[in-house]
Amino acid sequence: MTEYSKQKAEYGDILGRALTHALTYLDGLDTSSVAATASGEDVLARLSRPLSDRGVQPAQIIDDLVADMSGGLVASAGGRFYGWVIGGALPSALAADWLTSTWDQNGALHATAPAGALIEEVCGSWLKELLGLPQHVSFAFVTGSQMAHVTCLAAARNALLSKRGWNVERKGVNGSPPIRILTTAQRHGSIDRALRLLGMGSNSIVPLAADRHGCLEVSALKTALVDDVDMSTIVHLQAGDINTGAYDDFDRIIPLAHQHGAWVHVDGAIGLWVQASPTHRHLVSGIGLADSWTTDGHKWLNVPYDSGYAFVAHPDAHRNSMSHRASYLTHASDARDQMDWNPEWSRRCRGITTYAAIRELGRSGLADLIDRSCRHTLALATRIGALEGAELIYEPRINQGLVRFLSPEALSTDIEHDRHTDRVITRIERSGEAFFGGTTWNNMRCMRVSVCNWRTTAQDVDRAVMAVEKILKDP
Numbered sequence: 234m235t236e237y238s239k240q241k242a243e244y245g246d247i248l249g250r251a252l253t254h255a256l257t258y259l260d261g262l263d264t265s266s267v268a269a270t271a272s273g274e275d276v277l278a279r280l281s282r283p284l285s286d287r288g289v290q291p292a293q294i295i296d297d298l299v300a301d302m303s304g305g306l307v308a309s310a311g312g313r314f315y316g317w318v319i320g321g322a323l324p325s326a327l328a329a330d331w332l333t334s335t336w337d338q339n340g341a342l343h344a345t346a347p348a349g350a351l352i353e354e355v356c357g358s359w360l361k362e363l364l365g366l367p368q369h370v371s372f373a374f375v376t377g378s379q380m381a382h383v384t385c386l387a388a389a390r391n392a393l394l395s396k397r398g399w400n401v402e403r404k405g406v407n408g409s410p411p412i413r414i415l416t417t418a419q420r421h422g423s424i425d426r427a428l429r430l431l432g433m434g435s436n437s438i439v440p441l442a443a444d445r446h447g448c449l450e451v452s453a454l455k456t457a458l459v460d461d462v463d464m465s466t467i468v469h470l471q472a473g474d475i476n477t478g479a480y481d482d483f484d485r486i487i488p489l490a491h492q493h494g495a496w497v498h499v500d501g502a503i504g505l506w507v508q509a510s511p512t513h514r515h516l517v518s519g520i521g522l523a524d525s526w527t528t529d530g531h532k533w534l535n536v537p538y539d540s541g542y543a544f545v546a547h548p549d550a551h552r553n554s555m556s557h558r559a560s561y562l563t564h565a566s567d568a569r570d571q572m573d574w575n576p577e578w579s580r581r582c583r584g585i586t587t588y589a590a591i592r593e594l595g596r597s598g599l600a601d602l603i604d605r606s607c608r609h610t611l612a613l614a615t616r617i618g619a620l621e622g623a624e625l626i627y628e629p630r631i632n633q634g635l636v637r638f639l640s641p642e643a644l645s646t647d648i649e650h651d652r653h654t655d656r657v658i659t660r661i662e663r664s665g666e667a668f669f670g671g672t673t674w675n676n677m678r679c680m681r682v683s684v685c686n687w688r689t690t691a692q693d694v695d696r697a698v699m700a701v702e703k704i705l706k707d708p
């Protein structure tokens with residue numbers, strides 16, 4: 234055998250094995266436990282092999298990996314997972330992910346992966362169309378909304394400070410004019426982390442009042458904007474609150490913030506996608522006038538991890554805050570180099586999976602995915618909420634809702650209801666039939682209901698309701 238044919242045979246064997254394991258896993262998702270079944274100790278004991286001197290045969294490694302990880306996997310790839318906000322993987326996107334790794338190019342530059350750079354341009358344009366954003370908006374494909382916030386807020390920092398004659402890329406934030414962030418306590422923690430990484434600590438956050446849905450109070454914002462007209466300001470808004478799925482009033486807030494020279498950043502990790510659905514589009518009316526937006530591919534679009542998108546309405550500020558030029562690199566003069574727009578240097582060609590997912594769904598498929606997830610969420614939350622011993626706390630408007638469980642003891646206090654809610658969540662998880670997460674909302678422990686997976690069916694919903702009912706009947 235020549236070296237070439239030996240390599241060919243090795244790949245054939247190992248990739249064939251991986252395919253068989255993958256299909257076995259995917260086929261088992263309807264019957265397996267959603268939660269992990271093995272203890273951490275067991276999984277760790279299996280994985281903690283002594284570091285060997287001699288390498289191991291690839292086939293052995295892959296077989297061991299599947300055996301050792303088993304029981305330690307959460308079946309969020311399947312349709313019965315309703316925890317946090319976690320999407321599945323569309324078939325074409327999963328296959329495209331394998332090809333991305335197979336091609337194994339560095340998606341930093343056009344020169345290192347020409348088609349990988351160009352596919353991001355095509356997807357960037359498609360995404361703007363689907364999400365109702367103006368075509369002049371610049372974009373970056375990043376790991377998730379966390380890094381999309383960093384990217385957008387770096388652009389905001391650049392724009393706000395350069396208006397004051399301060400070049401933050403050169404001078405840094407030490408001694409710079411201050412920036413404040415007007416937001417509410419309902420914001421996702423990834424905003425705080427993004428600000429921290431950018432040298433704007435938690436003291437720069439000014440929490441304003443929110444209504445009972447978690448939306449920023451327009452009057453509170455107005456007061457804050459008028460009270461300190463000279464301060465550089467970022468207004469942070471939400472398209473899809475983490476607990477309620479609520480949307481801020483973009484039509485009223487964005488023009489108001491702009492009147493006062495503020496930069497408006499929208500966290501649309503969950504909810505920017507409703508633009509693609511004619512039935513839900515009204516929720517994001519006016520959102521296209523913001524200055525930056527983030528959303529995730531790995532949530533509602535069902536692209537495998539990891540995939541997030543940053544969009545910026547001021548391409549110069551975006552590019553100035555990210556771009557880096559080094560003499561040994563070959564920069565394309567007529568094409569887009571991703572590292573001019575991303576915080577990463579070397580990276581995978583992240584556009585390929587997104588390209589596949591958007592093509593697989595098409596406009597109507599995406600609209601259907603959005604509407605279907607919302608319907609399933611509504612059914613789950615209202616049907617579980619109607620069970621004896623349960624209470625619907627927030628009726629879903631999109632794909633996020635809240636229920637809680639009431640302690641059966643007479644005269645139970647709120648603390649006892651809280652404890653009971655957590656207990657029921659754990660018991661549902663242990664049943665293996667469904668998986669929900671907990672949250673504290675308005676000082677109350679609740680169970681979050683979140684549907685983001687294209688695989689969730691009406692039958693999955695029935696199974697979850699039945700599993701909860703069984704647990705509530707057997708306190």
Ligand SMILES: *Cc1c(COP(=O)(O)O)cnc(C)c1O
Binds near residue numbers: 376378473503
């Ligand atoms: C998930 C989420 C984030 C963080 O996004 P990652 O993709 O996990 O980095 C930010 N905001 C909201 C509202 C989210 O749901």
